[in-house]
Amino acid sequence: MKIAIVGTGYVGLVSGACFSEMGVDVTCVDIDREKIERLEKGIIPIYEPGLKNIVTRNHEADRLHFSTNLPAILNDMEIVFIAVGTPSDENGNADLSSVMAVVRTIAEHMLKPLLIVTKSTVPVGTSYRIRDMVRKRLDERGLPGLQFDVASNPEFLKEGAAVNDFMSPDRVVVGVENEAAKGLMTKLYRPFLLNNFRVIFMDILSSEMTKYASNAMLATRISFMNDIANLCERVGADVNMVRRGMGSDSRIGRSFLYPGCGYGGSCFPKDIRALIKAAENAGYEMSVLKAVEEVNNRQKDILFQKFKDHFKGEMKGKTAAVWGLSFKPETDDVREAPSLTLIGSLLEAGVAVRAYDPAAMQEARRCLNDSIYYASDIYDAANGADALIVATEWKEFRLPNWSILKKIMNNHVVIDGRNIYNMEELASCGFAYNGIGQ
Ligand SMILES: NC(=O)c1ccc[n+]([C@@H]2O[C@H](COP(=O)([O-])OP(=O)(O)OC[C@H]3O[C@@H](n4cnc5c(N)ncnc54)[C@H](O)[C@@H]3O)[C@@H](O)[C@H]2O)c1
Incomplete structure (x- = not known):
């Protein structure tokens, strides 16, 4: 079976790699030329546990390919997945411009029957819009008899555990309009769910809403x-x-x-x-x-408020150590991370920030440029700090050496945004502790 996945981000790359692991011939497509060139060289653009092994293994086995040229490979495929981003537009609606750009390319170059599956998270009704756009363009191109189907297959993987989630999903939700599409999707997902087939088929609108x-x-x-x-x-x-x-x-x-x-x-x-x-x-x-x-x-403002309350509003000239920049552990994704809200408020109040994250330093730098100090480890971040603020619960933050921190910090304050420490233990080490809801 040959499939293409258009959009090689967190969802597209993980899905593509996992499908290829099951023997499917997969081409991951992206418009980002640099990303595709790096993938060809075995450089994985995101931090996701287990992903590098599975990408490398399947690329070497010639089951996982990368391309920037959707028209060139389109007519070799039985199924094309759309897995591009659907960020908010300025009004809070899902911005479907990338999805629709892919659909236009498909409609323009399709010459053979195809199943077009939306994996991106899209508003209810989008798959029908896609169906109507493609049908219209095929008619305009003089191909009224060319058959195709649309389906919805929203993705539920969690960043940080994405490979595992994809390989052993709680369930797979698929919205289809007919038995042909259902048959193809069953064939594709059966290897993942040999013992317990947990694909829930439904109508397309309900599938889009389920996500x-x-x-x-x-x-x-x-x-x-x-x-x-x-x-x-x-x-x-x-x-x-x-x-x-x-x-x-x-x-x-x-x-x-x-x-x-x-x-x-x-x-x-x-x-x-x-x-x-x-x-x-x-x-x-x-x-x-x-x-x-x-x-x-x-709530995204709560760590800053706790810092402000502790220093009774006298924040100018203070230094804060921020541990954790990614929005959750085991990912380098900082999109809409609470750490960024916190750091923005600290900087505005005249507080110097020393930050450390095991994986997200590079991604954070794209947003924060040189406004903060990027530390080499947790102790470097805490050096000379007036308060230590935990914004992400990475495992390596859980058991630090409190006596080292006592020596190197200027003030002994811990603001624990993830409740990973014990108040009594920290008090016995000489720290003022402030968690959430305690
Ligand atoms: N990240 C997650 O954990 C997650 C989980 C479930 C569902 N989703 C949904 O999946 C979709 C993708 O999310 P993501 O986090 O993987 O996004 P992403 O931003 O990591 O990746 C999107 C990719 O699509 C590429 N792209 C954009 N326009 C393109 C085009 N016209 N042709 C080819 N490639 C194009 C971009 O270059 C980028 O590499 C979104 O709708 C999201 O809501 C994400």
Whole structure:
């Protein structure tokens, strides 16, 4: 089976590599020439555990190819996946310009039957728009009889565990219009789910909605817990205990109940905005999601507020060590990361920032340029700092040597945005500790 995946980012590269691991002949296509040239040389553009091995192995086995030329390979393919970015536009809607650029190329160059699958997260109805655009162009090109199908196959992988999620998914959601498309998608996914076939077939509109509804549910749990945590602080309860007490209820479950400094990343913020906008366009108000977004915007400011409160507003000339820049551990993705909100506020208040992240230094530099000091490790970041602020819960931050930190820091303050430390333990080491919801 030959497939193309257009858009070789977090989703496209992981999907392409994993499909090729199962024996599918995959071509990953991107308009970024430099990215494709580097991939040809075995240089992986993103940090994602396990990805390099699987890309290298399948590229060497001639099952995984890279290209910048979709028209040249298109008519060799049975299926083309669209996995390009769908960021927010200036109004919060999903910007579909990259998706539509790919669709135009397909419609312009298609000569054989094809299944066009949308893997990018797109508003409900987009696959039908794609179908209509392609049909119109084929008619204009004098090819009214040329058959093709569209399908929706939203992606649920988590950055930081993407390869594992793709290889062993909880479920695969596929929206189709007919048995032919269903048959092809079954053939493609069966190797992943030999023992327990968890592909949920449905209509296309429901499939597109399932992706947004899933992200919205997860973001809601995070904002809900952040609200509970903030209330815990005010009434003297400990959110860590509350979370354990709640999560043990099988109706609630333990996942996504961790309070922190707000959700970020390339999906939740833009997808929540897009769903709110899509509802508005349909004449409906998503009241819960509006609150979820509002709580999150407030929560992204919480570390700065804690820093400000500790120093009673006297921040100018202070130095903050920031541990963690990526929006979550095990990725170098800093898109909409809480660390960037924090650093922006610190710099504006005249605070010098010394930052360290195990993987995201290069990505952070693209946003922050030379406005901060990029440290070589956690201790270099903490050297001379007035406060240590944890913005991402990387494993290597969990058990630092507190006696070294005591010696090298100017003031002994820890603001723990991810609740990874123990208040009593830090107090016994001579640190003032401030977590979330404790
Ligand atoms: N990142 C995630 O964890 C995740 C998870 C699930 C779903 N998604 C969704 O998947 C989609 C892709 O996300 P991503 O994080 O992989 O994006 P990304 O920004 O990492 O990658 C997108 C890639 O598409 C390429 N591209 C843009 N226009 C193109 C065109 N016309 N032709 C060919 N290539 C083009 C870009 O150069 C880039 O390499 C989005 O809709 C996103 O919401 C992302």
